[in-house]
Amino acid sequence: MNAQTSSLPMAKAPSADRVVGLPELQTQIAAHLTPPDLYACVQTSRLWNEVFIPSLWHTIHDRLYGWPSMVDPYGYYHKDGWWCPHHRKTPDWTRQVMQKHGHHIRHLSIFSWIVSSVVTDIGDCRRLKTLWIDIPWSQGGSKKEAAVWPESLTSEEREILEGLLQEDVQLCKEFDSATWRMIWQLWLLIFRISALCDLRLSALESRKLDRIISPAFFRRALLVHHRTLTSLRIDYKQLDLVEYLEILPNLRRLYTGYDPVEDRPLDKTYPHLRTLVIEKSISGIAFHNLLKYLPNLEHLGVMYLLTMLDHINYDQDKEDDTFFEGDWKWKTDFTVSPLLDGIPSRLSGLHFLDVCQYGQSEFMTEVAFDVLPSLPFLTELTIDASYPDLGPMLAKYCKLLQVFRNSDFVETIHPNKLKKMMAEVNEMNELLENCPYLRIFDAIVHRIEANHLLGRPPWLCKDLEFFRCQLIGFQRLNSDEEEIYDEAIQILKTSENSSLLEEQQRVINKHRQFREQHHQVYDRLASLTKLTTLDLGHEYLNRDDLEYSIYGNNRYSYGGRTYLVGHGPILETMELSLASGLDRLGALEKLEVFGFTGVDHRIQEPELEWMAKAWPRLTVMRGIHYNLYIGKPEDAVTAELQKKMLTLRPDVKHKAWYGVYRECVGRLFRFAE
Numbered sequence: 001m002n003a004q005t006s007s008l009p010m011a012k013a014p015s016a017d018r019v020v021g022l023p024e025l026q027t028q029i030a031a032h033l034t035p036p037d038l039y040a041c042v043q044t045s046r047l048w049n050e051v052f053i054p055s056l057w058h059t060i061h062d063r064l065y066g067w068p069s070m071v072d073p074y075g076y077y078h079k080d081g082w083w084c085p086h087h088r089k090t091p092d093w094t095r096q097v098m099q100k101h102g103h104h105i106r107h108l109s110i111f112s113w114i115v116s117s118v119v120t121d122i123g124d125c126r127r128l129k130t131l132w133i134d135i136p137w138s139q140g141g142s143k144k145e146a147a148v149w150p151e152s153l154t155s156e157e158r159e160i161l162e163g164l165l166q167e168d169v170q171l172c173k174e175f176d177s178a179t180w181r182m183i184w185q186l187w188l189l190i191f192r193i194s195a196l197c198d199l200r201l202s203a204l205e206s207r208k209l210d211r212i213i214s215p216a217f218f219r220r221a222l223l224v225h226h227r228t229l230t231s232l233r234i235d236y237k238q239l240d241l242v243e244y245l246e247i248l249p250n251l252r253r254l255y256t257g258y259d260p261v262e263d264r265p266l267d268k269t270y271p272h273l274r275t276l277v278i279e280k281s282i283s284g285i286a287f288h289n290l291l292k293y294l295p296n297l298e299h300l301g302v303m304y305l306l307t308m309l310d311h312i313n314y315d316q317d318k319e320d321d322t323f324f325e326g327d328w329k330w331k332t333d334f335t336v337s338p339l340l341d342g343i344p345s346r347l348s349g350l351h352f353l354d355v356c357q358y359g360q361s362e363f364m365t366e367v368a369f370d371v372l373p374s375l376p377f378l379t380e381l382t383i384d385a386s387y388p389d390l391g392p393m394l395a396k397y398c399k400l401l402q403v404f405r406n407s408d409f410v411e412t413i414h415p416n417k418l419k420k421m422m423a424e425v426n427e428m429n430e431l432l433e434n435c436p437y438l439r440i441f442d443a444i445v446h447r448i449e450a451n452h453l454l455g456r457p458p459w460l461c462k463d464l465e466f467f468r469c470q471l472i473g474f475q476r477l478n479s480d481e482e483e484i485y486d487e488a489i490q491i492l493k494t495s496e497n498s499s500l501l502e503e504q505q506r507v508i509n510k511h512r513q514f515r516e517q518h519h520q521v522y523d524r525l526a527s528l529t530k531l532t533t534l535d536l537g538h539e540y541l542n543r544d545d546l547e548y549s550i551y552g553n554n555r556y557s558y559g560g561r562t563y564l565v566g567h568g569p570i571l572e573t574m575e576l577s578l579a580s581g582l583d584r585l586g587a588l589e590k591l592e593v594f595g596f597t598g599v600d601h602r603i604q605e606p607e608l609e610w611m612a613k614a615w616p617r618l619t620v621m622r623g624i625h626y627n628l629y630i631g632k633p634e635d636a637v638t639a640e641l642q643k644k645m646l647t648l649r650p651d652v653k654h655k656a657w658y659g660v661y662r663e664c665v666g667r668l669f670r671f672a673e
Contacts, residue, residue: 036093057104062115094118103127107198111135117178120185128193132200132233133186148177150184160191163217187221196225200233200255210237222247235279245270255279266293277301277351287371291345299349299380305371347375349403351382373397379437381405391427395434404431406443426452428469436460442468444538449473454520464528468535468595471521472572475514476600481507518575522584531588535595535622536574569600577602583610591615595622597656605644612648621645625654 042052095118102124109132110116116135119125153161161184190196201209215238222229222244229248235257242264244254253275266289273294281303282290290300350371372378372393380403381394394401428446432438438461447470477485488504500508525534576582576596585591594611596603601623611618624641642654 039097053101054104057101059107060105061109062112095122098122099124117182120182120189123185123189123192125189126192126194128196130198131196157188160188163214165212166214169212190221191224195228197228198231199229215239219247240264242266245273265289269293269295271296273297275299279303281305291347297347300347301351301353304352345375346377348377349380350375350378353382353384379403388424388427391431395430399435400437401435402437403440404438404443406445425449429453429456432459432461433457434460439463440466442466444468444470444535446470447472450517450521453524463530465530466533467528467531468533471536471574474572474574475510475517476572476575477507477511477514485511515580518580519584522581526585526587529587530590532590533593534588534591535593537595537597537599537623570598571600573599575602576607578606578610582607586614588615590617592617593620594618597623603641608641608645608648618649618652620653620655622655625656
């Protein structure tokens with residue numbers, strides 16, 4: 001059959017643009033096949049081979065699809081929360097296909113030693129637009145074999161690599177032979193790529209990079225791509241921001257772990273930079289300097305702002321050095337606001353990424369009272385802390401806000417945990433009331449009381465797509481009151497004229513208020529018809545609790561493993577039952593993610609059956625999942641609920657927020673990519 005088919009004249013292949021517009025080849029098929037298997041499938045037809053090979057090799061990311069099954073050094077890879085055995089291939093296959101099809105690759109993201117060593121060794125991927133290499137050097141070959149300069153280098157290669165190392169670097173002490181080979185081959189590849197646009201060397205032991213690569217060589221490497229390079233992510237501290245901006249006139253995005261403006265502030269305008277991420281804290285003065293000389297900056301990410309106290313003289317031995325008179329001041333009469341006044345900043349994204357562990361109340365006040373009023377065009381704010389007045393200040397000065405992320409990372413929202421993030425109750429409701437363009441509200445550390453919500457004006461953000469916040473203060477009956485309520489209902493069923501005891505009538509009235517309260521809150525949420533994510537809870541137990549003993553002795557061992565003793569659900573949260581009015585959320589037809597971890601819910605099989613039908617786009621549910629990160633045994637009720645939902649909707653995944661947050665957001669630097 002194959003012989004007959006091959007002898008027939010082959011029809012003219014349609015254009016690649018027409019045929020390769022089938023994303024299913026990668027998104028559906030590739031997810032279930034290893035790269036060799038997928039490659040073999042494509043080669044079954046000359047037409048497929050001709051049309052699909054360029055598309056198949058256009059973008060390579062060795063953490064996606066079937067690549068981890070080949071390149072993970074430990075023989076297992078992580079897929080959908082489970083550790084799966086490899087269908088492992090040697091580097092020979094990777095080398096063979098890279099040599100044959102490497103010229104098709106335009107975007108290459110490498111996180112494994114195997115792929116990195118092959119790519120740098122063959123050196124044929126010279127048409128790359130994007131090169132990301134994120135691997136630790138420590139995964140290289142044996143350190144028994146000392147690194148030396150190769151004798152087989154051509155004169156051209158020697159000319160390229162001239163001056164690569166700093167003068168005092170001794171190869172034999174810094175590298176093993178395999179690591180050193182990959183390093184010099186990597187730089188050869190970078191020099192030979194003709195039109196590189198995006199370069200990311202983010203985890204190549206940046207401290208070692210500073211110590212061994214000479215600044216002159218690094219400048220020369222950047223100059224090779226000075227006309228094409230638009231995005232650079234590298235932690236090389238030998239160059240400051242001014243040098244990057246001068247060498248790369250078309251640079252749009254820069255990610256660096258170095259504070260480039262403390263020692264050498266900007267003194268001229270650089271209109272080309274759009275995104276700057278500094279994985280370090282900077283001072284308020286440096287922040288002002290960036291806004292002043294980067295007029296077209298759209299996104300700025302820093303770890304946190306140092307207080308202005310670091311830049312003035314004050315008596316550190318005295319208490320109460322600050323006071324408030326409409327603005328925070330110090331004894332020297334120094335204020336922050338004048339530094340920012342008059343700067344025509346059009347910054348749209350401000351991202352603070354590491355605040356809460358330092359607990360700097362001065363920083364929090366600076367941001368709320370001094371920085372935000374200077375950013376009227378702000379549309380995105382990411383902050384890793386919660387403090388008073390943030391909500392009202394955003395509502396007052398940042399009317400254009402579209403995205404608010406108050407990140408939680410591994411912190412808990414449970415009130416019984418010793419280490420927790422404190423947030424003022426109801427303060428963020430003002431943001432929802434006054435920012436009509438808000439689309440993403442990711443603020444699970446914040447709480448809004450039901451009665452406060454219902455007593456305030458309706459939310460203006462009718463286009464809200466993502467809502468992740470605690471709703472509390474619901475008048476739920478306790479176990480004793482539920483018994484009294486059941487008794488009272490039986491009495492009323494017997495005779496409508498039956499008289500109730502005072503306590504029974506009180507419980508009946510409380511239950512009626514509880515129902516009305518639930519109905520009104522459901523209606524408020526149902527009015528947000530564009531919601532794709534509704535998350536009312538959080539994964540408040542995580543593996544860090546085991547490591548740091550945050551729960552003290554609230555742990556136990558079973559089957560050779562250690563587990564946490566949970567505190568149970570958070571009280572006064574939504575019931576989420578059909579009896580409470582859950583079906584009022586039927587208007588949320590676009591809902592894709594529904595979360596209720598930690599909520600004191602009453603979800604049972606009827607509720608799951610309703611969700612399965614009412615939310616056809618639902619893809620993720622958080623609340624009846626198995627906690628992979630703790631290994632907490634499944635209770636029988638939760639296990640049955642998940643089993644039921646898997647029967648109703650096998651397409652719905654059950655995941656914890658912790659894992660998804662780490663995987664997708666990437667410590668919130670995603671906006672810079």
